[in-house]
Amino acid sequence: MSASAVLPDGRICRYSLRERVVHWIAGISYLYLLLTGLAFWSPWLFWLATLFGGGTVSRELHPWAGLVFVIAVGFMYGLWANQMHTTQTDREFWRALPHYVRNEDEEVPPADRFNGGQKVLFWGFFWCGIFLLLSGLILWFPPLIPWSLRYFRYAAVIIHPVFALLTIGLFIVHVYMGTAMERDSFHSMVRGDVSAGWARKFHPAWYDRLMRAPH
Amino acid sequence: MSQATLEIRRISGHAGSVPGAGLRREFEVCKLIDTTTCIGCKACEVACLEWNGLTFSETTFNNSYQTMPETQWNYWNLIKFNEHERDDGTLQLLMRKDQCMHCEEPGCLAACPADGAIVQYVNGIVDFQQDHCIGCGYCMTGCPFNIPKFSPTARKVFKCTLCVDRVTQGLEPACIKSCPTGCLHFGTKPEMKELAESRAAQLREESGFATAGVYDPAGIGGTHVIYVLHDATNPEAYGGLPNDPRIPWTVKLWKTPLKWIGNLAIVAGLVGVVGHYLRFGPKLPPEEEERP
Numbered sequence: 001m002s003a004s005a006v007l008p009d010g011r012i013c014r015y016s017l018r019e020r021v022v023h024w025i026a027g028i029s030y031l032y033l034l035l036t037g038l039a040f041w042s043p044w045l046f047w048l049a050t051l052f053g054g055g056t057v058s059r060e061l062h063p064w065a066g067l068v069f070v071i072a073v074g075f076m077y078g079l080w081a082n083q084m085h086t087t088q089t090d091r092e093f094w095r096a097l098p099h100y101v102r103n104e105d106e107e108v109p110p111a112d113r114f115n116g117g118q119k120v121l122f123w124g125f126f127w128c129g130i131f132l133l134l135s136g137l138i139l140w141f142p143p144l145i146p147w148s149l150r151y152f153r154y155a156a157v158i159i160h161p162v163f164a165l166l167t168i169g170l171f172i173v174h175v176y177m178g179t180a181m182e183r184d185s186f187h188s189m190v191r192g193d194v195s196a197g198w199a200r201k202f203h204p205a206w207y208d209r210l211m212r213a214p215h
Numbered sequence: 216m217s218q219a220t221l222e223i224r225r226i227s228g229h230a231g232s233v234p235g236a237g238l239r240r241e242f243e244v245c246k247l248i249d250t251t252t253c254i255g256c257k258a259c260e261v262a263c264l265e266w267n268g269l270t271f272s273e274t275t276f277n278n279s280y281q282t283m284p285e286t287q288w289n290y291w292n293l294i295k296f297n298e299h300e301r302d303d304g305t306l307q308l309l310m311r312k313d314q315c316m317h318c319e320e321p322g323c324l325a326a327c328p329a330d331g332a333i334v335q336y337v338n339g340i341v342d343f344q345q346d347h348c349i350g351c352g353y354c355m356t357g358c359p360f361n362i363p364k365f366s367p368t369a370r371k372v373f374k375c376t377l378c379v380d381r382v383t384q385g386l387e388p389a390c391i392k393s394c395p396t397g398c399l400h401f402g403t404k405p406e407m408k409e410l411a412e413s414r415a416a417q418l419r420e421e422s423g424f425a426t427a428g429v430y431d432p433a434g435i436g437g438t439h440v441i442y443v444l445h446d447a448t449n450p451e452a453y454g455g456l457p458n459d460p461r462i463p464w465t466v467k468l469w470k471t472p473l474k475w476i477g478n479l480a481i482v483a484g485l486v487g488v489v490g491h492y493l494r495f496g497p498k499l500p501p502e503e504e505e506r507p
Binding site: 039040041042043046049054055056058059060101102103105139142143147150153154155156157158161162165168169172173176180181182183184195197198200201202 | 285326328329330347348349350351352353355356361364365367370463464465466468469473474477478480481484485488491492495496497498499500501
């Protein structure tokens, strides 16, 4: 089934199989990167490395998982970038954020397939991913960076954790929203479908567009 | 260091004072390298390889007597040769034995994320424990002297140990043992500092090296390897000895303020979402529908 289609049982397909597969490749690789990264971040969390085969194994595999993550984010860019442009509705969404936070969703301007928050999440992970990749490549091969270029290493050791922390902020909000807050959205990312009521309430512009489209 | 525990506290059936009581022990060791009496014979390079069981490496010829461009993971002790042109146009062949400086505030140790991979002993020796090393190479970024080197086969980082195995047995490091000119000395830090200062004063007053001095950089709290230089105002001339070595500021920023800010932000984020759920709860669809 393809995304943005009404299914025979009246439910709506929100995420295609391709979108879900790419999302979970990114999600699982990010989780690995997060937990091993936190092990390197703080001595109080170094025990996390033990869960993944010890510090040496974690150090070996963390960069490879990073490559998987970055490639998945690249696919996401191809899938979603053209749906992530900021619109007037998104600007109004940010002005209406206090209503959104207080679950007064009728006060929030009608979102299309992705609302302003989801777009910030997308571009946040996209740009953080680029900085994490560039600094990560330097950290992956420190012996290949000659002494005369050591300032690149000095930059990488600060850029990598700063952008990792930014993604942790995005990740906390994303997981909270996708599981506890909007429970049906977790199902939509697993099986692909949402109810018509859910679509009408949280993404009205998208729902109206779907209903108008011939199918 | 191990002998310190054998210092006698009480003696049975002993008349009079306890031998050695009240003595002040100096634990901190120091290697003194007098570059003005080094002849570049490289005996220390060979002694280092022999004692530490390192195989000889491929040498690199670069129009100089120097064995290779920089120390390697299995070559911890390297004499750096530099033809230095003085202001009056005359040449000076500078020779400096390069190895780990055993900093009082080691950048490698500050940058290392692996539990117990780098230790600093009370005697000042900074030693790598390869069985705890995870091979990340952060120590190479933290070091201001370009000393720790990554072994592609072991995938761990190695460097000079100041022959900690010899020192704990009361022996001097292998390089010191092999030096034929006596330009290398080993002892306590205050002793070596005093010897270095007196040699520098001699160079200034009797040998015409007006700017001779001791290299014991304060930016990293001093080092447990110190140099006497003919010209202490220009250590860079001695094969790139940094003028004012410090732990890179990005490493310090990463390891202290960023760590605190980051940890607080993560905890605040987690508390925030839990608080939000308790106060506002989930966003539910308009009508409870049966899931397929």
